[in-house]
Amino acid sequence: MNLDLLYIAIEDELRKQVRRLAEPITQSFHDMLTYHMGWTGEGAGVEAQGKRIRPLLLLLSTAGCGESWLRALPAAAAVELIHNFSLVHDDIQDGSEKRRGRSTVWAVWGIPNAINVGDALFVLANQAVLDLAKSYPAEVVVQTSTIITNACLDLTRGQFMDMNYAGRGDIDLEVYWALIRGKTGALLAACTHGGALLGGAQEDRREAFRSFGEHLGLAFQAQDDILGIWGNENVTGKSVANDLLDRKLSLPVLYGLSKKGKFAELWQKGPIPPAEIGRAAELLAEDGAHEYAKQQAGELTRRALHALEAARPDGEAGQAMFQLANRLLKREQ
Amino acid sequence: MNLDLLYIAIEDELRKQVRRLAEPITQSFHDMLTYHMGWTGEGAGVEAQGKRIRPLLLLLSTAGCGESWLRALPAAAAVELIHNFSLVHDDIQDGSEKRRGRSTVWAVWGIPNAINVGDALFVLANQAVLDLAKSYPAEVVVQTSTIITNACLDLTRGQFMDMNYAGRGDIDLEVYWALIRGKTGALLAACTHGGALLGGAQEDRREAFRSFGEHLGLAFQAQDDILGIWGNENVTGKSVANDLLDRKLSLPVLYGLSKKGKFAELWQKGPIPPAEIGRAAELLAEDGAHEYAKQQAGELTRRALHALEAARPDGEAGQAMFQLANRLLKREQ
Numbered sequence: 331m332n333l334d335l336l337y338i339a340i341e342d343e344l345r346k347q348v349r350r351l352a353e354p355i356t357q358s359f360h361d362m363l364t365y366h367m368g369w370t371g372e373g374a375g376v377e378a379q380g381k382r383i384r385p386l387l388l389l390l391s392t393a394g395c396g397e398s399w400l401r402a403l404p405a406a407a408a409v410e411l412i413h414n415f416s417l418v419h420d421d422i423q424d425g426s427e428k429r430r431g432r433s434t435v436w437a438v439w440g441i442p443n444a445i446n447v448g449d450a451l452f453v454l455a456n457q458a459v460l461d462l463a464k465s466y467p468a469e470v471v472v473q474t475s476t477i478i479t480n481a482c483l484d485l486t487r488g489q490f491m492d493m494n495y496a497g498r499g500d501i502d503l504e505v506y507w508a509l510i511r512g513k514t515g516a517l518l519a520a521c522t523h524g525g526a527l528l529g530g531a532q533e534d535r536r537e538a539f540r541s542f543g544e545h546l547g548l549a550f551q552a553q554d555d556i557l558g559i560w561g562n563e564n565v566t567g568k569s570v571a572n573d574l575l576d577r578k579l580s581l582p583v584l585y586g587l588s589k590k591g592k593f594a595e596l597w598q599k600g601p602i603p604p605a606e607i608g609r610a611a612e613l614l615a616e617d618g619a620h621e622y623a624k625q626q627a628g629e630l631t632r633r634a635l636h637a638l639e640a641a642r643p644d645g646e647a648g649q650a651m652f653q654l655a656n657r658l659l660k661r662e663q
Numbered sequence: 664m665n666l667d668l669l670y671i672a673i674e675d676e677l678r679k680q681v682r683r684l685a686e687p688i689t690q691s692f693h694d695m696l697t698y699h700m701g702w703t704g705e706g707a708g709v710e711a712q713g714k715r716i717r718p719l720l721l722l723l724s725t726a727g728c729g730e731s732w733l734r735a736l737p738a739a740a741a742v743e744l745i746h747n748f749s750l751v752h753d754d755i756q757d758g759s760e761k762r763r764g765r766s767t768v769w770a771v772w773g774i775p776n777a778i779n780v781g782d783a784l785f786v787l788a789n790q791a792v793l794d795l796a797k798s799y800p801a802e803v804v805v806q807t808s809t810i811i812t813n814a815c816l817d818l819t820r821g822q823f824m825d826m827n828y829a830g831r832g833d834i835d836l837e838v839y840w841a842l843i844r845g846k847t848g849a850l851l852a853a854c855t856h857g858g859a860l861l862g863g864a865q866e867d868r869r870e871a872f873r874s875f876g877e878h879l880g881l882a883f884q885a886q887d888d889i890l891g892i893w894g895n896e897n898v899t900g901k902s903v904a905n906d907l908l909d910r911k912l913s914l915p916v917l918y919g920l921s922k923k924g925k926f927a928e929l930w931q932k933g934p935i936p937p938a939e940i941g942r943a944a945e946l947l948a949e950d951g952a953h954e955y956a957k958q959q960a961g962e963l964t965r966r967a968l969h970a971l972e973a974a975r976p977d978g979e980a981g982q983a984m985f986q987l988a989n990r991l992l993k994r995e996q
Contacts, residue, residue, distance in 0.1 A: 350816060355841055359823040419782060423775035442756035442826050445778055449752060450819040452785060456812045460805060468801035472793060475808070479789045483683060486783040490692040493775050508688055 331646035333386070336399065340385045343407040345369065347458045351450065362447045363454075366418055366435050373432040380430060383658070384409040384521045387546075390651045391525025391539050394643025402528040404461035405474055409521050411455035412478065416485055418448035423493060452482075466528065474524050481520035488512020506584050511544070514551045519544035526641070538641035542634055542655075549630035549659055555580035556623045559611050574607050574614075581626065582619035589617045631659045664979035666719070669732065673718045676740040678702065680791045684783065695780045696787075699751055699768050706765040713763060716991070717742040717854045720879075723984045724858025724872050727976025735861040737794035738807055742854050744788035745811065749818055749850075751781035756826060785815075799861065807857050814853035821845020839917050844877070847884045852877035859974070871974035875967055875988075882963035882992055888913035889956045892944050907940050907947075914959065915952035922950045964992045 344367060351360040365371035368378030385406030389399040399406075420426070421434040422444050428434065436444035459478060462471045491509040495501045522543030526536040558573030559582055573580050586593040593613040596602065602610050614620065635655060643651045681700065684693040698704035701711030718739030722732040732739075753759070754767040755777050761767065769777035792811060795804045824842040828834045855876030859869040891906030892915055906913050919926040926946040929935065935943050947953065968988060976984045 351820070355838065356820050356823055358827065359820065419778050423778060441774070443823070445752050445756060445781075446819055446822050446826065448778075448782075449785070449822075450816070452782070453812060453815040453819055456789065456808070457816065460809050460812060463805050468805045471805050472796050472801045475789070476793050476796075479786060479793060482786040483783070483790065486779055486786055487684070487689050487692065489779050489782075490689055490776070493779065494691065505688065 331393075331650045333650060336386060336389055337382060339400070339403060340382055340389070340406055340410065341379070343403040343458075344385075344410060347404070347407045347411065347454050347461075350454060350457065359446075359450070362435060362439055362443060363450060365438070366414060366447060366451075368430070371432075378430050378432055380414075382410060383654075384413050384517060386654070387518065387543060387651075388521040388525040388528075390647045390654070391522045391543075391641075391643070392529040393647035394539075394641070394645070394651055395526055395529025395531040395535070396644050397529040399647075401465040402462075402525060404458045404464075405478075405524055405528055408455040408458040408478060409517060409524070411451050411458060412482060412485075413517060415448045415451035415455065416489070418444055418451060420489070422448075423489070462528075470527065473527055477520050477524045477527065481516040484512040484516035486512075488514075488516070501579060501584065503581075503584055503588070506579070506581060507548075510548055510551045515544045515547040518547035522546075522641075535641060538637050539643075541637035542641055545630050545634035545637055546655060546658065549627055549634050552581055552623060552627035552630055553659070555582060556620070556627060559583075559614065560620060574602055574610050575604060577601065582614055582623045585622045586614045586617045586619040589619075591617045593617050593619070634659065664726075664983045666983060669719060669722055670715060672733070672736060673715050673722070673739055673743065674712070676736040676791075677718075677743060680737070680740045680744065680787050680794075683787060683790065692779075692783070695768060695772055695776060696783060698771070699747060699780060699784075701763070704765075706763075711763050711765055713747075715743060716987075717746050717850060719987070720851065720876060720984075721854040721858040721861075723980045723987070724855045724876075724974075724976070725862040726980035727872075727974070727978070727984055728859055728862025728864040728868070729977050730862040732980070734798040735795075735858060737791045737797075738811075738857055738861055741788040741791040741811060742850060742857070744784050744791060745815060745818075746850060748781045748784035748788065749822070751777055751784060753822070755781075756822070795861075803860065806860055810853050810857045810860065814849040817845040817849035819845075821847075821849070834912060834917065836914075836917055836921070839912070839914060840881075843881055843884045848877045848880040851880035855879075855974075868974060871970050872976075874970035875974055878963050878967035878970055879988060879991065882960055882967050885914055885956060885960035885963055886992070888915060889953070889960060892916075892947065893953060907935055907943050908937060910934065915947055915956045918955045919947045919950045919952040922952075924950045926950050926952070967992065 348360070348363050348367065351363060361370060365374075368374055368380065388406045388409055389402055392402040393399040417429065418435050421429055422436045422441055426434055427437040434444070435447050459475045460471065462474060488509050488511070491505060492513060495505055495509070519540050520543070523536055523540035526539035531539065555573070558578065558580055574583070583597070587597060591613070593610065596610055596613060638651060638655055642648070677700065681693070681696050684696060694703060698707075701707055701713065721739045721742055722735055725735040726732040750762065751768050754762055755769045755774055759767055760770040767777070768780050792808045793804065795807060821842050821844070824838060825846060828838050828842070852873050853876070856869055856873035859872035864872065888906070891911065891913055906916070916930070920930060926943065929943055929946060971984060971988055975981070
C-alpha cells in the first residue's frame with residue numbers, strides 16, 4: 331500500500347479543516363495554527379509536522395475493514411487536530427519552549443493566544459467530525475463523535491493526573507497505568523476503533539481494532555520510558571537518562587521506588603547530579619526495574635499484536651498495519 | 664411559566680454532565696469543575712452560579728415551539744458548559760483573579776490546571792450534546808452539534824480579536840462588531856437557534872429565533888458598554904466609568920476616537936487619572952458618543968424584539984421569553 335498517498339491526503343484534509351479560520355480578519359490567528367501544524371513559519375516542513383500516526387492508524391483501520399479510506403478522511407483530520415490541541419496546551423502546562431525543534435506557540439505568541447489556538451484546534455476537530463455527515467449516515471457520525479469525545483475526556487483526566495500526581499513521590503503503578511491510558515492509550519484506541527466503525531466492521535471486530543490501538547499506545551509508552559533511562563542517544567535523539575535528570579515518574583522509576591532499595595534511597599535525597607545519573611540508572615537496573623519494564627512492554631506488545639491479529643485487517647492496508655505496529659513497537663534501544 | 668422549575672432542571676442536568684469526572688482517581692479534578700460552576704467551595708451558591716441565561720433561552724425556545732423542554736435539557740447543559748469553558752480560559756487570558764466575587768480557577772489551582780478545567784468543560788459540553796441521541800433522531804443531534812460547534816469557532820475568533828486588536832488604538836467599528844458577534848452574539852444565537860431546532864420549528868421560524876438570540880446579545884453588549892462609562896454604580900454593581908479607567912475599547916470609546924475631538928486627544932495621552940475620569944466621560948458625551956451608542960443599542964433592541972415577534976414563541980414560554988428579553992434589554996442606566 332502506498333502510504334505516501336495517505337500522508338498527502340491527510341495533510342490536505344487537515345489544511346482544509348484549518349482553513350475555516352483563513353478569513354482576512356483572523357488571518358494572523360490562522361497563521362498561528364498553520365505554524366503549529368508545521369506548514370508555515372520558521373522551520374516549517376515534514377520534520378515540524380510530526381508523524382501523523384493517529385490519522386494514519388484511523389485510515390488504515392477503515393481500509394483494513396474493506397472500505398475506502400477516502401470517506402473517513404474528516405475523522406482522520408479530527409484525531410490529528412485533537413492530538414495537536416492537546417500538544418499546544420501541554421506545552422503551556424509544561425512550560426516547554428521547544429517542540430520538534432521549533433519554538434512552541436506560547437513561546438512565540440504568549441500564553442493567552444496559545445490557549446486560544448489550542449481551543450480553536452479542538453473546535454476544528456469537532457467540525458471535522460461533523461463533516462463525516464457528507465458521506466455517512468447521521469447515526470455513524472454520532473457514534474464516531476462519541477468514541478472521539480470519550481477519548482478527549484480521558485485525555486483531560488490523564489492530563490490532570492500528570493500535573494497533580496506525577497510530581498508526588500508516592501504515586502503507585504495503578505495511577506501510572508491510568509495516566510498513560512488517558513494520555514496515550516485513549517486517543518490511539520479511538521483512532522483504530524473509529525476507523526473500524528467507519529469501515530463498517532461489526533462490534534467484535536471493532537473491539538479488536540480498539541484493543542490494538544490502546545495496547546499499541548501503552549506498549550509504546552512503556553518502551554519510551556525504558557529508552558528515556560537506558561536508551562541510546564544516537565537512536566532516540568533524546569539524551570541518555572534524561573528522564574532521571576527530569577525526575578520523571580516513569581514506569582521503571584515507580585517500580586524502583588516501590589522496591590525501597592538503593593535507587594529509592596538516592597532518589598529521595600532530591601535531584602540527582604548529572605555526574606551520578608549513570609550510577610542511578612545502574613542501581614535502578616539492579617533493583618530489577620529494567621527487567622520489569624521490559625517484561626511489561628513485551629507483554630503489552632504481545633497483546634497489541636494479538637489484538638491486531640484478531641482484528642484481521644484486510645489486504646494491503648492490513649499488511650501496512652502490521653508493518654507500522656512492528657516499526658513502532660520494535661524500536662532500537 | 665414557572666421558571667424556577669427550569670432553573671432546577673438546568674442545574675440538575677449540569678451536575679449530571681459534570682459528574683462524569685467524579686471517579687475517585689479524578690475526584691479533586693471534579694472538585695475544580697464543581698467549584699467553578701458555583702456548587703462547591705468558598706462562596707458556593709446561587710450568586711456564584713451566574714444567571715444561566717443561555718440554557719434558559721435554549722429551553723424557552725424549544726418550549727416556545729410547542730415541544731417539551733425536558734428532551735432538550737442536554738443541549739441546555741451543553742451551551743452553559745461552553746460558556747463556562749470560555750470563562751475559565753478567559754480569566755487566565757485576562758489575568759482576572761476574581762469572578763462573581765470568588766477567586767478564579769487559575770488563581771486557586773494555577774494556570775496549567777485551569778487550562779485543563781476549561782478543556783474538560785468543553786469536552787463535557789460535547790458529551791452533553793451527544794446525549795441528545797437518547798431522545799432525538801441522529802440527524803437532529805448532528806444539526807444541533809453543528810450549530811453549537813460553529814458558535815464555538817466564532818467564540819475563538821472573537822477571543823482572538825479581543826486579545827490582539829482590542830489593545831490597539833486603531834481598531835474600527837467594523838472590528839468591534841465582529842468581535843462582539845463572536846464573543847457574545849454567536850453563542851446566544853446558537854441557544855435560540857438550537858432550541859428552536861429541538862422544538863421542531865421549520866427553517867424560517869428557526870432563523871427568526873436565531874436572529875433574536877444574536878441581536879439580544881449585541882444589544883446587551885452595547886448597553887453594557889454604555890453602563891460601563893455612564894452607568895449608575897448602585898444599579899450595575901460596577902464602579903462608574905470603570906471601562907475608561909481600564910482603557911476598554913468599547914463602542915462609545917471607538918466612536919469617540921473616530922471623531923478625533925477632545926476626548927480622543929485626552930485618550931491618546933495615555934492612562935486617564937481617576938480624578939479626570941468624570942471629565943473624560945463628559946468629553947466623550949460631548950463628542951456624541953453617548954447618543955450614538957444609545958441609538959445603536961436601541962436599534963439592536965428593536966431588531967431583537969422584532970425577531971422575537973417573527974419567531975412567535977407559543978404560550979407561557981413565549982410570554983417568558985418576551986419578559987426575559989425586556990428585562991435584559993431595558994436595564995436601568
